[in-house]
Amino acid sequence: MADRTKPSPVNVFPARRPTIRDVAARASVSIGTVSRVAGGSARVAEATRARVLAAMAETGYQPNAAARTMRTSRTRTIGFLIPDMANPVFSRVAIGAEPVLSAAGYMLFAVSSNRSPARELAFLEAAQQRQMDGLIVTLADETHGPVVERLGRIGVPLVILDRDVPVAADVVYSDHARPIETLVKQMVAQGHRRIALITASEKIRPGRARAEAFRKALAEAGLAAEERLIRSRAQTAEYGAAEAHDLLTGPKPPTALIAGGNEIFQGALRAIRLLGLSVPRDLSLAGADDRVLAELVDPPITVIDRDMAEVGATAARMLLERLDGLDAPPRRVLLGSSVVLHGSIGRPKGKR
Amino acid sequence: MADRTKPSPVNVFPARRPTIRDVAARASVSIGTVSRVAGGSARVAEATRARVLAAMAETGYQPNAAARTMRTSRTRTIGFLIPDMANPVFSRVAIGAEPVLSAAGYMLFAVSSNRSPARELAFLEAAQQRQMDGLIVTLADETHGPVVERLGRIGVPLVILDRDVPVAADVVYSDHARPIETLVKQMVAQGHRRIALITASEKIRPGRARAEAFRKALAEAGLAAEERLIRSRAQTAEYGAAEAHDLLTGPKPPTALIAGGNEIFQGALRAIRLLGLSVPRDLSLAGADDRVLAELVDPPITVIDRDMAEVGATAARMLLERLDGLDAPPRRVLLGSSVVLHGSIGRPKGKR
DNA sequence: CTGTTAGCGCTTTCAC
């Protein structure tokens, strides 16, 4: 039996979204009090609070975020810019960051730039106009002037992932040098003298760091770095396949190959398969950033592996510290990478 | 030489973000005129427009999205909810939707629910409070009451992806029946009588649709569907591995297996590898939604393939039509799936 | 074509 003394929870005129004013009227309090209850902060008499909460439930009140932002200039929103959201290496970062941020009351919104600096600029502009409270950013090309400039003026806490950008922001980056060094050493120890590297463009830190580490490791092994064996222009599967094919069918082909980058790794595998080469008999191989693939192909391939969710969680924590008012010089956090060994690195042909 | 008649583009007091009022003062016009120029819509004298644009550039003016939303109730923002952003099957949808939406002036913000209905609810609430203009949604569990209920009241244009939800919204879904039918027919034609299916939970349409199609195809082939050979409870790699292992080591193991779902496919492959089974000699196999993996393992595996970017582009177009005011009953678009043939389906053991 | 003005819904003093 319906209790006629209680107002019906069904609104007769639900066209307009209820505002703080509707709730106030229903609870017979002022809008200030409703605001205090909604905000949860200031002290309100228990009985009043209960009346207001009931009125909120009955009207289906939802605070208007735009109005809040008008007053407070805060949105409880973090933007996450990634070059390619379909690449798990990037999207896993979001998986790691999200729980940290949501626990602190922030929503994480991911945007994929599709590796286009123009889209990156559009994102930064949108983030600024929407007054996002903080940003986590992975650039497609850290040499792009307008993007870097805009990042410098962004005016909100910013964490940059694995890029060297001349901007006063916190950075989380991965150790690319150590795994390359490990792999080169292992290949050299097996007797390889002609080792090739395919990796991302040197316009982004990972490509640069891997190429540099590669040259250094070769030098330390007493081997002359042959620039023809270093390919670092792009990070697509197509690029990986094309360069692998070119390397392996060219004069004096390498006996060992490091495919740095998950898409490059896929492409290189395809080229190797197409050429009918057997790993590690015809070619020793190491990949990166795709353990699943590495372990399911035959034979399983030794891979560089990174915990991208940890990258995301770390970035989120650093951002929260800034949002909490931390005023410190830009910080840089280096996260380790590991090498997962499988049997894909053997002795070069003719040396067994 | 500096032209003293022009105001300096460097603000002496840049602490506060310039507003429409600052621009108006600098251009010696009213704020209404600045608004008209910013909005780009109404007609403004060419000379005035130029002055205003100059003043905007000089002050570095950025419209305040919250203030605009206050007045217009629109945000030019579309929310995209996915169960797992690290799964390319989902994130490719965003890659397809983004260009369509950005061309129409909308930003696409992706949020990963991590398959948690609670996070889904949090997303829907955030979207509503932030007054997102439209939503594209993939639910983790279409039977979850509160989520479905909230979706029903969402109040903005909504496109649902590949789920059966009792809500008046447009839907884009994939054809799961046809590829399953194709695969079963091919397996039966090769002489298989014991065919197994591992697929997602029947709490979501893909799992249900595949399981139903599977039963139907078996019946049409005159085979009794053995429920023990149908596993449809989850969609993780771990689940795929566990069920594949159980099926293949149990009594009367199947001679052919369909692993529906990209993660299940990965897990099944791992189990098969662990058991030392050879495809297609010991087992005929088909996978789904991971062409790269299917083509790089040895032997390459026949897979069900879908163009997820096309799903995204279609959803985006449908959403835009609604945003443009289309008032029509909920629409359902079915997008095709294909089967990419490789040699992983052969004759059952002992029948060759 | 342009200026003036009234709020959009909310938070936050400031009184009481």
Place this chain on the structure above:
DNA sequence: GTGAAAGCGCTAACAG
């Protein structure tokens, strides 16, 4: 502990 009131920055009438 609660109410009243100002105003965040903008758009959209409405005048002129």
